[in-house]
Amino acid sequence: MFARLSGEPLRSQVSWGDVRFYFGDERCVPPDHPDSNYGMARRNLFAPLEIPDDHVFRMHGEAPPQQAADEYETILRKTLGESPELDLVLLGMGPEGHTASLFPGTFAQFDPQRLVVTTYVEKLSAHRITLTPKALNNGRAILVVAGGESKADALAHVLAGAREPDVYPAQILDPAHGTLTWLVDRAAAGGLAK
Numbered sequence: 001m002f003a004r005l006s007g008e009p010l011r012s013q014v015s016w017g018d019v020r021f022y023f024g025d026e027r028c029v030p031p032d033h034p035d036s037n038y039g040m041a042r043r044n045l046f047a048p049l050e051i052p053d054d055h056v057f058r059m060h061g062e063a064p065p066q067q068a069a070d071e072y073e074t075i076l077r078k079t080l081g082e083s084p085e086l087d088l089v090l091l092g093m094g095p096e097g098h099t100a101s102l103f104p105g106t107f108a109q110f111d112p113q114r115l116v117v118t119t120y121v122e123k124l125s126a127h128r129i130t131l132t133p134k135a136l137n138n139g140r141a142i143l144v145v146a147g148g149e150s151k152a153d154a155l156a157h158v159l160a161g162a163r164e165p166d167v168y169p170a171q172i173l174d175p176a177h178g179t180l181t182w183l184v185d186r187a188a189a190g191g192l193a194k
Contacts, residue, residue, distance in 0.1 A: 001145075002041065002044035002045040002048075003044060004043060005049075006044070006045055006048035006049050007048075010020070011049065016049050016051060017055075019051075019055065019058045019081075020055050020057065021041070021046070021051070021057065022057045022058075022086060023038060023041075023057070023058055023059050023072075023131075024090075024091060024100040024130065024131050024136065025036060025037065025059070025100040025102075025128055025129060025131065026038060026058070026059035026061040026068075026088065026101075026103035026128065026129045026132040027061055027126065027128060028061045028062075028068070028118075028126065028127045028128065029061050029062065030061065030062040030128065031058065031061070031062065033061075033062045036061060037059075037061075038056075038058040038059070038061070039087075041056075041131055043055075050065070051062050055078065057072075057075050057076075059072050059116075059129045060072075061129065065118035065127040065128075065129060066118050068118070069114075069116045069117050069118045069129050070116075072116045072129065073114065073115045073116040074097075074134065075113050076103060076116065077115070080171060082085065083138060084115065084135065084138060084140040085138050085139065085140055085162070086135075086138070086140070087139070087140050087141065088108050088139065088140070088141050088143065089136055089139035089141070089143070090143050091136070091142065091144045091145070091170075092144065092145050092147070093097065093103050093144055093145075093146040093151060093152060093154065093155065093158070094154070095150040095151055095153075095154055096154055096168075097154035097155075097157060097158050097167070097168035097169055097170050097171070098169050098170070099136075099144065099169055099170040099172075099173065100130045100131035100136060101119055101121070101128030101129065101133055102119070102130055102132075102168060102169040102172065103121045103123075103128075103131070103169065104167050104168070104169060105118070105122070105167075106119040106121065106166075106169070107165065107166045107167060107169070112132070112134065112135070113134065114132050115131065115132055115134060115135040116129065116130070116131055116132065116135065117129075117130060117132055118130075124147045133173075135174070136172070136173065137173065137174055137175050137178075138175075138176055138178075139175060139178050140175075140177075140178040140179075141175075141178050141179050141181070142173055142175055142178060142179065142180045142181070143181050143183065144170065144173065144180070144182050144183070145180070145183045145184075146182065146183070146184045146185075146188045147184065147185040147187065147188050148176040148185070148187050149187040149188070151184075151187075151188040152187065152188055152189070152190040152191040152193055154168060154170070155184060155188050155189065155191060155192065156191030157193055157194060158170045158171050160192060160193065161170075189192070
């Protein structure tokens with residue numbers, strides 16, 4: 001996706017100088033680590049488009065997790081106001097139904113009034129920094145991409161199953177006043193009724 005956005009014809013169709021980039025989540029690693037979301041975006045989108053550093057608001061995954069979450073919440077409120085509204089929230093969905101870094105079983109770990117929290121993901125033995133449902137659902141447009149057969153069971157539960165957001169966190173996506181769009185391929189949609 002980043003290669004398509006940074007190449008023609010899309011590159012010339014967006015006024016990139018007017019765009020500011022925020023992150024939905026980050027792994028607790030330095031920005032040059034291969035697992036860094038920011039590092040991947042820098043290499044594949046920001047550098048090719050020559051996006052100025054002051055247009056990118058990254059989560060500091062190299063900092064202690066709680067400090068990084070607190071700092072990012074401050075950045076969101078300072079730059080976007082007390083009730084930040086992102087124009088576009090671009091998310092994926094994992095094979096177990098996670099989105100951003102909201103994994104099954106992590107909801108009890110944070111205050112629902114927060115915009116940014118740190119979660120500990122037991123199965124990965126790792127901390128993550130993530131926007132909360134409050135911050136995500138305040139977006140004007142939420143776009144979720146899910147592809148592949150490994151996502152089929154979770155997608156069917158998220159879209160057509162009983163509401164269990166602590167089991168299928170992507171079910172928390174419910175925009176307060178925006179739109180929610182799912183982009184899925186045939187393999188991921190295989191568990192859905194026609």
